[in-house]
Amino acid sequence: MANTVAGQPSLRANDRLAGMEHSEVHYFNSYNHHGIHEEMLKDEVRTRSYRDAIYQNKHIFKDKVVLDVGCGTAILSMFAVKAGAKHVIGVDMSTIIEKAREIVAVNGMADKITLLQGKMEEVQLPFPKVDIIVSEWMGYFLLYESMLDTVLYARDEYLVPGGLIFPDKASIHLAGIEDGEYKEEKIGFWDRVWGFDFTPLKRTALTEPLVDTVELKAVVTDPTPVLTLDLYTVTRSDLVFSVNFVLNVQRNDFVHALIAWFDIEFSKCHKPIRFSTGPHTKYTHWKQTVFYLNDALTVEQGERIYGTLENKPNDKNRRDLDIKIAYRLGTEDPGRQAQGKCEYKM
Numbered sequence: 001m002a003n004t005v006a007g008q009p010s011l012r013a014n015d016r017l018a019g020m021e022h023s024e025v026h027y028f029n030s031y032n033h034h035g036i037h038e039e040m041l042k043d044e045v046r047t048r049s050y051r052d053a054i055y056q057n058k059h060i061f062k063d064k065v066v067l068d069v070g071c072g073t074a075i076l077s078m079f080a081v082k083a084g085a086k087h088v089i090g091v092d093m094s095t096i097i098e099k100a101r102e103i104v105a106v107n108g109m110a111d112k113i114t115l116l117q118g119k120m121e122e123v124q125l126p127f128p129k130v131d132i133i134v135s136e137w138m139g140y141f142l143l144y145e146s147m148l149d150t151v152l153y154a155r156d157e158y159l160v161p162g163g164l165i166f167p168d169k170a171s172i173h174l175a176g177i178e179d180g181e182y183k184e185e186k187i188g189f190w191d192r193v194w195g196f197d198f199t200p201l202k203r204t205a206l207t208e209p210l211v212d213t214v215e216l217k218a219v220v221t222d223p224t225p226v227l228t229l230d231l232y233t234v235t236r237s238d239l240v241f242s243v244n245f246v247l248n249v250q251r252n253d254f255v256h257a258l259i260a261w262f263d264i265e266f267s268k269c270h271k272p273i274r275f276s277t278g279p280h281t282k283y284t285h286w287k288q289t290v291f292y293l294n295d296a297l298t299v300e301q302g303e304r305i306y307g308t309l310e311n312k313p314n315d316k317n318r319r320d321l322d323i324k325i326a327y328r329l330g331t332e333d334p335g336r337q338a339q340g341k342c343e344y345k346m
């Protein structure tokens with residue numbers, strides 16, 4: 001999934017959207033435009049991982065009924081047909097599905113793929129149960145946009161007992177980074193703007209995580225997994241969580257921010273397929289998510305940063321997240337002892 005909201009489409013664009021919340025309308029409209037699909041299809045790490053996971057497992061896909069949740073341009077549906085699926089059902093709310101129909105037809109797969117426009121939670125499937133669910137549902141910080149809810153709905157409603165989910169494991173990772181220069185540019189900027197005190201906006205800027213690529217050399221702590229989701233068992237309530245973490249400091253430096261990223265695994269493959277969206281590996285359109293701390297920590301090699309990461313879908317708009325990070329530097333040095341608690345919205 002791509003997250004970037006492409007343009008500001010007219011709210012009249014799609015009558016079916018009437019009755020939905022404004023934010024929902026906006027969300028689905030953003031997927032109407034081909035640009036957002038271009039970004040996802042061009043994401044080599046993303047699309048190749050799905051392709052490999054499907055093509056390298058023809059023994060799993062052969063003669064199966066597959067559900068592609070949020071099929072977009074139907075790329076994953078066509079991978080599944082090529083891997084021998086008996087039939088694929090692709091569901092998407094966005095008008096891109098009209099183009100997906102044409103794409104499927106020009107590729108000679110119209111008799112193998114049924115495409116339904118609508119919300120996954122509302123459409124009527126032509127099969128009561130499916131053998132395999134494929135979906136690319138991940139947002140920034142893994143959970144932004146909360147499309148995972150939709151995949152869990154599809155799992156509980158349609159997956160046969162013993163059916164498979166591609167991918168089936170997702171994990172969130174954290175690390176501390178030195179980012180003085182950019183923090184100054186983005187946050188310090190608000191201290192003085194054209195001769196005026198703009199600090200009210202500084203607080204706002206601090207609460208908004210930045211989605212950006214982080215250079216590996218900025219990473220000051222060990223990359224640390226903090227949460228793993230098993231798609232076979234996870235429930236909606238697990239997406240409200242509070243987890244403790246310990247980050248081991250690798251070198252003497254400052255820590256201006258914590259960054260988060262996610263890894264994805266297709267574990268039911270002949271040869272398991274994984275990809276990471278971390279700073280130590282190839283670029284993906286998810287980049288990393290940067291959470292600036294109110295005050296920088298001065299850290300020394302071997303010390304630890306202890307903390308808690310809390311996440312909760314926003315009460316008003318479930319697609320937004322309320323995230324809290326509490327942290328404390330474990331140091332013997334009274335002059336550098338520090339702790340804090342920051343709240344973010346994304």
Ligand code: SAH
Nearest residue numbers: 001031070071072092093094119120136150
């Ligand atoms: N599978 C495609 C597109 C992934 S983007 C690919 O891999 O390239 C996610 C898609 O899911 C978007 O096109 C969006 O419109 C759709 N989507 C998100 N939530 C949905 C829901 N509840 N019902 C139907 N479609 C949904």
